[in-house]
Each structure stands twice: as C-alpha cells, then as structure tokens.
Amino acid sequence: MSVISIVIGEKYYNKDPQSSELGRNIVSIGIELLDELGFEQFTFKKLAERINSTEASVYRYFDNKLKLLVYLTTWYWAWIEYLIDFKTYHISDPEEKLKVVLKIVCHVDESRGAINLDGLNLGALRRIVDTESDKTYLTKQVDEINSEGLFKGYKSLCHKIALIISEMNPKYVYPHALISTILEASHQQTFFAQHLPSLTEISVNDERSIENQVYDFLLQSVIKLVK
Amino acid sequence: MSVISIVIGEKYYNKDPQSSELGRNIVSIGIELLDELGFEQFTFKKLAERINSTEASVYRYFDNKLKLLVYLTTWYWAWIEYLIDFKTYHISDPEEKLKVVLKIVCHVDESRGAINLDGLNLGALRRIVDTESDKTYLTKQVDEINSEGLFKGYKSLCHKIALIISEMNPKYVYPHALISTILEASHQQTFFAQHLPSLTEISVNDERSIENQVYDFLLQSVIKLVK
DNA sequence: CTTCGTTGATAGTATTACTTTCAATATTAA
DNA sequence: TTAATATTGAAAGTAATACTATCAACGAAG
Numbered sequence: 029m030s031v032i033s034i035v036i037g038e039k040y041y042n043k044d045p046q047s048s049e050l051g052r053n054i055v056s057i058g059i060e061l062l063d064e065l066g067f068e069q070f071t072f073k074k075l076a077e078r079i080n081s082t083e084a085s086v087y088r089y090f091d092n093k094l095k096l097l098v099y100l101t102t103w104y105w106a107w108i109e110y111l112i113d114f115k116t117y118h119i120s121d122p123e124e125k126l127k128v129v130l131k132i133v134c135h136v137d138e139s140r141g142a143i144n145l146d147g148l149n150l151g152a153l154r155r156i157v158d159t160e161s162d163k164t165y166l167t168k169q170v171d172e173i174n175s176e177g178l179f180k181g182y183k184s185l186c187h188k189i190a191l192i193i194s195e196m197n198p199k200y201v202y203p204h205a206l207i208s209t210i211l212e213a214s215h216q217q218t219f220f221a222q223h224l225p226s227l228t229e230i231s232v233n234d235e236r237s238i239e240n241q242v243y244d245f246l247l248q249s250v251i252k253l254v255k
Numbered sequence: 256m257s258v259i260s261i262v263i264g265e266k267y268y269n270k271d272p273q274s275s276e277l278g279r280n281i282v283s284i285g286i287e288l289l290d291e292l293g294f295e296q297f298t299f300k301k302l303a304e305r306i307n308s309t310e311a312s313v314y315r316y317f318d319n320k321l322k323l324l325v326y327l328t329t330w331y332w333a334w335i336e337y338l339i340d341f342k343t344y345h346i347s348d349p350e351e352k353l354k355v356v357l358k359i360v361c362h363v364d365e366s367r368g369a370i371n372l373d374g375l376n377l378g379a380l381r382r383i384v385d386t387e388s389d390k391t392y393l394t395k396q397v398d399e400i401n402s403e404g405l406f407k408g409y410k411s412l413c414h415k416i417a418l419i420i421s422e423m424n425p426k427y428v429y430p431h432a433l434i435s436t437i438l439e440a441s442h443q444q445t446f447f448a449q450h451l452p453s454l455t456e457i458s459v460n461d462e463r464s465i466e467n468q469v470y471d472f473l474l475q476s477v478i479k480l481v482k
Numbered sequence: 483c484t485t486c487g488t489t490g491a492t493a494g495t496a497t498t499a500c501t502t503t504c505a506a507t508a509t510t511a512a
Numbered sequence: 513t514t515a516a517t518a519t520t521g522a523a524a525g526t527a528a529t530a531c532t533a534t535c536a537a538c539g540a541a542g
Contacts, residue, residue, distance in 0.1 A: 043519095050520075066395035071498065082521055087500070162389055168293035170450045183453050202472050205455040208447060209440045216439055217432055223397045226410050228432040245429050252480050270488095277489075298529065309490055314531070486541080491534100498529065509518070 033146055034106045039176055040099045043089050053079045054089050056148050058096060063152035067097060067160045094167070098178050101161045104153055105181040107145070108132060109188065122195035127247060129189055133214055134243040158215040186211065197254045206253060210246050217242050260373055261333045266403055267326045270316050280306045281316050283375050285323060290379035294324060294387045321394070325405050328388045331380055332408040334372070335359060336415065349422035354474060356416055360441050361470040385442040413438065424481045433480060437473050444469050 038044065045051030057079050062070050070093060072086040090096045111132045116125045131137060135154065143150040165179065173179065189211075190203035200206075221230040221238050230241040265271065272278030284306050289297050297320060299313040317323040338359045343352045358364060362381065370377040392406065400406065416438075417430035427433075448457040448465050457468040 068394060085520060159393055166386055167295060186454050202456050205444055205457055205472055208454040212443055213436045220435060224406060227413050227435040229429050230432055245432055249480055253476055312489060
C-alpha cells in the first residue's frame with residue numbers, strides 16, 4: 029500500500045486511468061507490454077487482448093499510443109521530481125543536493141527487483157523511458173503536444189535541477205542546456221552500454237553496476253563544468 | 256559537379272541506389288519527403304508517387320523505411336568524417352583539431368542555402384539527422400541491425416574524435432562516452448532551441464546563429480572536461 | 483536477335499489505427 | 513425502488529500501412 033500517489037492532470041487523457049480498474053490495467057499492463065514489444069510493435073489491440081478488454085475501450089482512455097507514452101513519461105518524471113524534493117529537503121549545500129539528484133536520476137542505491145508504486149513495474153517503466161521517451165518529442169507533432177502543455181513535467185524537472193546549478197555557480201551560463209544534456213545522456217549511455225558498447229566506456233562487464241558508472245561519469249562532468 | 260562521392264557498402268541496401276536514376280531519385284527525393292513528413296508519416300507509397308514510380312520498385316532498393324533511414328544517416332556520418340579528414344589533415348595540435356571537428360559537427364561557417372553534393376539536399380539531410388537519426392537505434396531491432404554492421408559509420412566517427420580527445424589528455428577516461436554525448440547533444444540542443452526552448456539557453460532569438468551557440472556550448476564543455 | 487535485367491502495372495494480404503453502433507451491466511440519484 | 517446515467521464489451525467497418533507476388537513491356541548487352 030503506497031501512501032503517496034502520482035497524480036497526472038486531465039489534459040493527458042480522455043478519461044482518468046486512475047479512476048477505474050480498467051484504466052489502471054491499461055497503464056500497468058501497458059508499461060509491461062511496451063517494455064516487451066517496444067513502441068513500434070506495441071498496439072492498443074495487443075494491449076486490449078492482454079487485459080481481456082477491447083480496442084475501443086482502451087481508446088476511451090487514451091487517444092493513441094503516443095499520448096499513452098507521454099502520460100507514462102510524465103508520470104516517470106513526476107516520480108523523479110518527487111524523489112528529489114523528498115531526498116534533498118534537508119540539504120542546503122547545492123553541491124550535496126546535486127549529488128543526490130544525480131543519484132536519483134541514475135537510479136544508484138536502488139533496491140533490486142521489481143519495485144512497485146501504484147502497482148506499476150518501475151523497472152519496466154525505466155527501460156521504457158531509456159529507450160522510448162525521446163519519441164514523445166521527436167515527431168512532427170511536437171509543437172502541438174507542447175502547446176497543450178504536455179511536456180510540463182520534463183521542463184519542470186529540468187528547471188529544478190538547473191536552479192541547483194545556478195546556486196553552485198551563478199555565473200555559469202548554460203544550466204538548462206547542461207541539464208537537458210545530462211538527463212538525455214543518462215538514458216543514452218545506459219542504452220549504449222547495453223546495445224552499442226563501442227560508443228561508451230561504460231560497460232556491462234565492469235564490476236560496478238551500469239547505474240554507478242553512469243553516475244560517476246555524469247557527476248564528474250557536471251562538477252568540472254560548473255565549477 | 257562533385258569530384259568526390261560518398262560510397263555506401265552493399266549491406267545497406269538490396270540494390271545500390273547509386274547505380275540507377277530511380278535509385279538516386281529514391282535517395283534524393285526520399286530525403287526531401289522525410290524532411291517534409293517526418294519518419295512516422297513517411298511511406299514508400301508516398302515516395303513512389305512523388306517520383307512517379309511504384310511502391311514495389313522502391314522496395315527493390317530498400318527493405319523498409321528504417322533501412323533507408325540507416326542508409327541516409329550512414330551517408331551523413333561518412334560525409335562528416337570525410338570533412339574532418341580533409342579539414343584536419345594539416346593540423347597537428349589536437350586542441351586545434353578538435354575545434355575544427357566541432358565546427359564541422361555543428362555546421363558552423365557553412366554557406367547558407369541549399370548545399371548540394373551528389374545532388375542531395377544537405378540542409379534537409381541535416382534536419383533529418385537532427386530529428387530522426389536516434390530512431391535508427393531506439394528500436395527492438397538494434398541488436399540485429401548492429402550485428403549486420405550497419406552502425407559502423409557512427410562508431411567510426413565517434414572513435415576518430417575520441418582519439419583526438421585521448422591525444423589532448425591521455426588520462427581522460429571517458430573519451431567515447433563524452434563524444435557520443437556531445438554528438439547527440441549537438442542534435443538535441445538544436446532541436447530543443449527550435450521546439451522546446453525552455454530546455455536550453457540556446458535560442459533562435461539570439462543574434463548569433465543556433466549553430467554558433469551550439470558550437471560554443473559544446474566546445475567550452477569539452478575543453479573544460481578534457482583538460 | 484535473343485536474352486537479361488529493370489521497371490511499371492496490377493492485385494492481393496495481413497495488420498494498424500482508428501470510429502461507430504448497440505446491447506448488457508453496473509452505479510447513482512430521485 | 514425505479515429511473516436515469518455511465519461504463520464496458522461485442523461486433524463491424526474504414527482507410528491506410530507494410531509489405532509480396534505476378535506479369536508484361538522495355539532497353540541494353542552479348
């Protein structure tokens with residue numbers, strides 16, 4: 029039983045998936061099927077079959093699979109932002125704060141196994157974000173989706189971390205560019221380590237976990253750049 | 256009349272598009288249509304109509320649109336690598352070399368207007384690479400495509416630049432991770448400036464060109480990190 | 483002059499991405 | 513308790529996508 033719950037605004041869906049068993053199934057089994065099939069092979073028909081419902085019923089909650097992906101990534105970033113608020117609340121030193129933030133973003137110190145919040149498979153959700161989240165904006169529909177305010181979650185997170193950077197060094201001129209680069213790199217480097225290992229020194233064969241290696245690379249980079 | 260021509264190996268296609276008028280049309284009009292419609296909306300049927308040919312004929316050259324995209328990005332990276340070889344040939348100082356490399360990658364100092372090489376619209380190709388190139392590997396087919404050696408071009412470029420970094424500072428432990436991050440950032444920051452401006456300080460409203468701003472951000476970053 | 487390779491034309495299949503309608507059931511409100 | 517309302521399932525249908533197959537026409541090469 030979770031005491032907290034991530035709430036997503038109504039512009040992200042047609043009918044709130046948190047409001048019914050079917051909706052919660054669409055989201056939770058949707059995460060698992062997306063992880064399994066990848067965005068391109070994933071369809072509402074396959075999802076409907078998996079949850080013993082129908083295509084039409086799924087469409088009643090989300091316009092299309094891109095909107096579902098936007099919902100899921102928004103949920104993910106909201107969760108990350110919650111963790112940041114929670115775990116940095118007591119910290120005043122910005123450099124300390126940044127370290128905690130990067131640990132959260134890189135999932136260092138995370139308990140192994142299928143973690144659950146709101147009944148969601150967070151491991152699968154992470155993999156989706158690593159592999160598929162860029163597809164929320166790398167589409168001709170970006171400007172439309174953006175004008176509806178659907179990237180607010182990512183922007184908000186980026187801005188929050190950028191503020192910490194500015195606290196560390198008010199003269200650094202690229203806090204947002206740096207953080208968006210770092211956030212993207214955290215996914216890319218994880219993906220490269222697993223699928224295109226010659227593009228990175230981070231390696232699945234290293235005795236340290238991928239998460240730790242990515243964290244070290246990014247922390248070292250940010251500290252050097254901002255100081 | 257170009258004196259040089261980028262040649263792409265046969266594993267990238269079924270029939271060499273450079274070998275016929277139709278093939279060259281598929282590539283050159285393909286670039287323009289991909290730029291226009293985006294990868295998701297682009298189809299071989301639409302392309303066939305545009306070049307007054309048929310779907311079946313296009314399929315004789317490329318298995319599917321993903322393979323065409325892989326071909327185009329490979330062509331692009333081969334072109335960039337050619338420019339790097341050409342423009343750094345006489346330079347021995349690695350830091351100087353790096354500056355030239357980043358200028359090429361960011362398209363600084365490039366003459367405006369539709370540049371042409373092999374009859375291809377290079378401006379459109381750049382935009383495709385900025386927006387669509389990540390989709391070549393962000394798919395469940397990565398490992399398959401990679402095992403066929405189709406990412407060789409990108410890897411080769413990444414390695415070439417990583418060697419310059421190692422020359423600058425042999426003790427720097429993340430040359431490949433840094434360069435893959437920088438190459439990705441060069442697209443992302445350009446894209447963000449145009450579509451999600453709150454994620455970056457790089458701005459279309461700045462008096463300097465996007466290309467120049469991205470170059471400054473990336474050069475400054477790499478120098479600080481490697482030194 | 484014949485053979486080969488290329489292309490175009492046509493047709494066909496399975497799947498995707500939806501939309502519509504209607505009936506059955508569950509929930510809520512009077 | 514009944515009546516109104518909302519939710520889902522079932523079924524059918526459409527247009528587009530992502531292909532594959534067949535065949536005839538044409539030009540080039542031997």
